Amino acid sequence: MSSATGEPSRPTDLFASSPLHDVMYGHIHSAALRAVAVHRIADHLAEGPRTAEELAARTATHGPSLHRILRLLAVRGLFREDERGAFGLTQEGQGLRTDLPDSRHPAVLMFTDPMFRRSADGLTDTLRTGRPGFTEAYGASFFEYLAKSPEDRATFDAGMATLSGPVDELVAQSYDFPPGSRVVDVAGGRGGLLRAILTRDPTLTGVLFDQPVTVAEHVLNGPGMSGRYEIEGGDFFVTVPAGGDFYVLKHILHDWNDEDVLRILGSVRRAATAGARLLVVDSVLPEPSAPHPGVEVDIVMLMILRGRERTAGEFEGLLARAGFRAERVLATPSLPSIVEAVAV
Structure with missing residues (x-):
């Protein structure tokens, strides 16, 4: 087979990014965001761009998978990929670093936590019953549950402190x-x-x-x-x-x-x-x-x-x-x- 030539196909109007497209894939974007936050990928880019393989060696992650996740988040404006395939942080992505005073890392971990994901999954039933998805998923009100779950309470408190302090x-x-x-x-x-x-x-x-x-x-x-x-x-x-x-x-x-x-x-x-x-x-x-x-x-x-x-x-x-x-x-x-x- 001869080598490929020409330009790859471009998205047509049918597949181009749109409000419907963005919302439909929203859960994928937040899951990818949580993945890089949990593994603190942004901390390893504080000194400059690195390839996915370099980052994987530093974070005990899988390089090819990391590359694909970073590519997705680059499309969303949190990272940028250079000509050699190395990823760096955008201004918006700097908020994922844990070493900065205005870090949004705890808030990302809070809003992408299973507490919130499971509650969001319950919106279909909430639309029918009016009851919060959290209560249905956990069998208790939100604050009752946090009072009995120190680890989740710590996640919530850290996330809220990150958001509340500057306010x-x-x-x-x-x-x-x-x-x-x-x-x-x-x-x-x-x-x-x-x-x-x-x-x-x-x-x-x-x-x-x-x-x-x-x-x-x-x-x-x-x-x-x-x-x-x-x-x-x-x-x-x-x-x-x-x-x-x-x-x-x-x-x-x-x-x-x-x-x-x-x-x-x-x-x-x-x-x-x-x-x-x-x-x-x-x-x-x-x-x-x-x-x-x-x-x-x-x-x-x-x-x-x-x-x-x-x-x-x-x-x-x-x-x-x-x-x-x-x-x-x-x-x-x-x-x-x-x-x-x-x-x-």
Whole structure:
């Protein structure tokens, strides 16, 4: 047989990349992404491109298979292949390195974990029943399961910390708290957001409120923080600390259905005096539907919890029913917006 000549065939319109094509193969892309994250391939490209065989020798992986996976992810813009067949990291792919302060590696491991994959597989039944796929797959609610599974809890906590840390600073710089204000961070975790808020103005004071086991590991005892914060443990469905000028709920309401959101807001309203302000930090979906990363987060909520992302109108309605008047929505340089409301 003579040697091949000419150009290979090009994709026709039928097979060209399209929204349908990309979604159809989405699970393959995320599986490939998890594979290179688990084997920490990106860490071995920090000093420059390497061939798949060179990477395989360093990572105890199978070279030919690695080449094919990297080729796929190069098409998706995470790696680039040079003329000698060596792969390097693109700017977007740098987020897979574990040695960088803004690494997205823990978040990749979290969202591609079997917890999320099995929940996504259940969307077919969720569409029929309305129940989260996670509950059907694991026989428990998401947070009940994590409380009994330390390894999965660690995966979740690490992934969320990776995503939440940069958001805390961006949210804090997006709202001007009046000097001398007392800020109550409801379900504030270990206090990352409250620390970012208090750091910006030495006249501010705050209260970190969450489950006792959570606030026991708070991060507020840093320079310039002495005497400026209080720690309280409790259940926001029952009560929250009184006396705040501002109450903050960051990435809390989207975890819950409307009935539970009203219970949480009711606790805050009972604690807040008239005129106190509530800042709801969550994705605010556009109306009508338009591209927005919160739409994807909304499906994650559908998969694992009974919560949802909401539009500004939906927030306004819930706040009004709980005794708050929504006043404005502030954009931030990150995914969530700030819905500002006042207790009436």
